[in-house]
Amino acid sequence: METGKYQSVLEKFRKYVMPTYAPKLLIEKGRGAWVWDSEERRYLDFAVGISVSNLGHCHPAVTAAIRKQAEKLVHVSNLYMTENQPLLAEKLINHCFDGVVFFANSGAESNEGMIKFARKWGSDKGRFEIISMEDSFHGRTLATLSATGRSKYRKGFAPDMPGFKQVPFNDVEALKAAIDDKTAAVLLEPVQGEGGIVPSCPEYLKEVRKICDEKGILLLFDEVQCGMGRTGKFFAFQSYGVEPDAVSMAKALGNGFPIGAFIVKRKWADTLAVGTHASTFGGTPLACAAASAVIDVIDSEKLLDNCVRMGEYLMAELGKLAEKYAFIVKVRGRGLMLGVVFDRPAGEFLPLLQENGMLALTAGENVLRLMPPLNITREEADTALRIMDRTFSEFSEKNK
């Protein structure tokens, strides 16, 4: 009986799984923009694993690619070549800038590698420090945590790794003042995700590039969340006309199959030479088959166009909700990386939305984060808008 199943999974979860998460919903299957729980209730998924299943759940082309590759070869060491890895690297380069790719398994591991790249680059110049941004998020390993500006994530894990400092985001003068002869690189998310869906100001990003060039230091972009088409370009930086020296990605790269990567410009291709960095599971034939299929789908289904179109539509319609409900301060974002800013903690709305059949996320304290699949239809967007309208209206009634 389904409720019995929920209870027994919950009991096992509480007894045997380390309580770093506190999930309440038991999800059993997903298809496109929808997931179903253990009681066969369906939810419109505007979280997609925090921008992971950007093609929707169980996209048939990705499932087929995984199935086909799993029957042929799942893993061999990177001491050997497999066909899929350079094929995927070429596809990524064709969507980025000319350079070389290192494959990893997660966002944190990709950023960790990118930080190591910057330190290696700076090692003969006495430069090792990474300047990142307040309110940024770069992962949970010790180095990426030290780069992370959201200090609540660092609490209890002192001391921070040496060689990191943060400055306010979108503040040119603060950045200039922080750079010294120890600085190796500036690291930032072109659109901050966890920090509250905060896009870089276009002039700021251009200025940061100029400063890095003048000072002879590297510019690193973390596109783990905002990359892979989420903002309407393959990489968010492409809409700013500013190229970094290296960029990291993960999350949506495998549409749910774990894979991460970072790309460095060709002029820095030899910085991490043989033996300097490695990962047992980085770029397995299976992971690369999945990611390769993801890129093909983004191209063949013209998902970037849909992302821009639906992003503009949702932004406009959410703007109308902001006029209707006084507790909505504003709506911001790029493409389908949208934030609804409230005058109160956004977490209050998540259970209510879930009750009405929609999954979403928070970002920062007061921001409701909406990240539907890039192939969301107009009908699904309208369903989400109706659910949000109903939820906000019920909330108003209760809080009169």
Ligand SMILES: Cc1ncc(COP(=O)(O)O)c(C=O)c1O
């Ligand atoms: C911008 C950014 N960087 C890095 C990470 C860490 O990725 P992972 O959880 O795959 O290690 C995240 C995860 O939310 C992220 O949003």
